[in-house]
Amino acid sequence: MCISSVSHLSTEFDETALYISTSGGRTIPAHAKALASASPVMENIINNWRKHQRFEEAIPIPGVPCDAVEVFVSFLHYKICSEEDMEKFGIHLLTLAHVYMIPQLKTQCSKALIGRLTIENVVDVLQLARLCDAPDLYLKCINLISNRFKPVEETEGWKFLQNNDPYLELEILKFIDESESRRKSTRKHLQEQNLYFQLSEAMDCLQHICTEGCVNVGPYDKEPIKNRGPCSKFSTCEGIQHSIQHFSSCKKRVNGGCVRCKRTWQLFKLHSSICESPDSTCKVPLCRYYFIIMKNPLFYYGNLFKSYLLTLVVM
Numbered sequence: 001m002c003i004s005s006v007s008h009l010s011t012e013f014d015e016t017a018l019y020i021s022t023s024g025g026r027t028i029p030a031h032a033k034a035l036a037s038a039s040p041v042m043e044n045i046i047n048n049w050r051k052h053q054r055f056e057e058a059i060p061i062p063g064v065p066c067d068a069v070e071v072f073v074s075f076l077h078y079k080i081c082s083e084e085d086m087e088k089f090g091i092h093l094l095t096l097a098h099v100y101m102i103p104q105l106k107t108q109c110s111k112a113l114i115g116r117l118t119i120e121n122v123v124d125v126l127q128l129a130r131l132c133d134a135p136d137l138y139l140k141c142i143n144l145i146s147n148r149f150k151p152v153e154e155t156e157g158w159k160f161l162q163n164n165d166p167y168l169e170l171e172i173l174k175f176i177d178e179s180e181s182r183r184k185s186t187r188k189h190l191q192e193q194n195l196y197f198q199l200s201e202a203m204d205c206l207q208h209i210c211t212e213g214c215v216n217v218g219p220y221d222k223e224p225i226k227n228r229g230p231c232s233k234f235s236t237c238e239g240i241q242h243s244i245q246h247f248s249s250c251k252k253r254v255n256g257g258c259v260r261c262k263r264t265w266q267l268f269k270l271h272s273s274i275c276e277s278p279d280s281t282c283k284v285p286l287c288r289y290y291f292i293i294m295k296n297p298l299f300y301y302g303n304l305f306k307s308y309l310l311t312l313v314v315m
Contacts, residue, residue, distance in 0.1 A: 016031050016032045016033050017029065017030075017031060017032070018030055018031075018032050018035075018046070018049070018058070018059060019058035019059070020058060020059050020060075020061055020069060020073055021058035021059070021060045021061070022060075022061060022062070022064075022065075022066040022069045023062045023063060023064070023066070024065070024066040025066075026066040026069070026070070027058055028069060028070055028073050030073050030076070030077070031077065032046050032050075034076055034077045035073075035076050035077075038075075038076040038077075038079075038102060039076065039100040039101060039102050040101050041099065041100045041101050042059075042076070042100055045059055046059075061096070063095075064089075064092040064095065064096065065089070065092060067088070067089065068088075068089040068092035068093060068096070069096075071085045071089055071093065072092075072093060072096045072105075075093075075102075075105055076102070079104065081093070081105065081108060083112075086108070086109070086112040087112075087116070090109050090112045090113050090116070091109075091113070091124075091125070091128060093105060093109050094106060094109035094110065094113065094128060094132055094134065094137075095128070095131075095132060097109055097132075098131075098132035098133065098134070106132070106134065109134075110129075110134045110136050110137040111136075113125055113129075113137055114136070114137055114140045117140060117141065117144055119144075119148060119151050119152055119155060120155055120157070121157070122141050122144050122145055122152060122157070123141075123145070123152065123155060123157030123158050123160075123161055124157050125137065125141050126138060126141035126142060126145065126168075126172075127161070127165070127168065129141055130168065142172060142175050143179075145172055145176070146172075146175060146176045146179045149176060198236075199270065201236050202236060202240060202267060203270070203271055203274070205236045205237040205240050206240055206267060206268075206271055206284060207271070207284060208237065209237065209240060209241060209244070210283045210284045211283050211284075214237055214241065240267070243260060243263070243264045243267075244264065246260055246261070246264075247260075247261050247264045247265075268284065271284050272284075
């Protein structure tokens with residue numbers, strides 16, 4: 001039997017000393033008090049060990065490499081684990097941390113494995129995170145698979161998963177489908193927000209043009225100011241002015257055949273629906289006629305152009 005001394009540990013046998021045995025036949029000295037205080041599972045094992053007077057027997061930690069067990073025992077004593085050890089034994093240490101209920105080591109292993117995720121190992125790490133109840137690591141893995149599914153699908157890990165764990169495969173595919181739905185919903189929401197912003201800006205520009213005047217378009221009782229500073233919303237303001245100029249001279253408008261005129265009318269209609277000013281004070285064209293127009297379309301078609309020319313000056 002090969003006895004390996006963990007650095008810094010006393011090998012002097014006393015009432016608190018015990019040994020840990022590995023699958024490779026290595027025996028590692030340890031201190032019962034240190035192990036019991038670090039792990040409730042180890043504490044139960046040690047209490048049972050003492051109860052049955054099994055002082056000469058080593059406590060087995062099978063299933064992982066000898067060096068990983070030695071690093072694990074060292075962590076139980078000193079709460080320290082180097083980056084090099086994490087690089088070599090992170091997966092094994094996560095398993096041991098879960099089995100022996102050591103949250104501090106489990107957190108460190110999860111963070112270390114997150115930083116080392118690759119297309120090739122992500123499926124294996126995902127399965128481990130699921131078995132070891134490591135939610136942060138699991139979420140990072142499944143997000144990586146969702147974002148890079150095509151290359152992940154070509155790996156040996158994914159093929160093994162398909163053959164041996166169909167339930168996890170279904171769980172991943174469901175997550176990918178839900179993620180895509182969330183992305184579509186987010187894009188739609190952003191598009192709606194952008195539309196609301198554009199409409200709000202258009203309403204501000206329409207009010208500005210019809211109240212103060214800008215460049216070539218303004219209220220009938222004052223000339224548009226041409227020598228003013230640049231408009232703060234020039235591109236939107238200029239577009240609305242062009243629409244107003246087109247609306248005033250379009251021949252198709254009367255028969256409702258012009259798409260551009262319809263949009264201009266929708267802009268006036270929208271303003272009318274949200275205008276908070278009294279009918280007699282608002283200078284936006286058609287605002288005071290809105291409800292009458294809605295009730296009597298014939299009145300609208302006969303008087304729209306006249307009222308428009310009376311309320312705006314188009315240069």
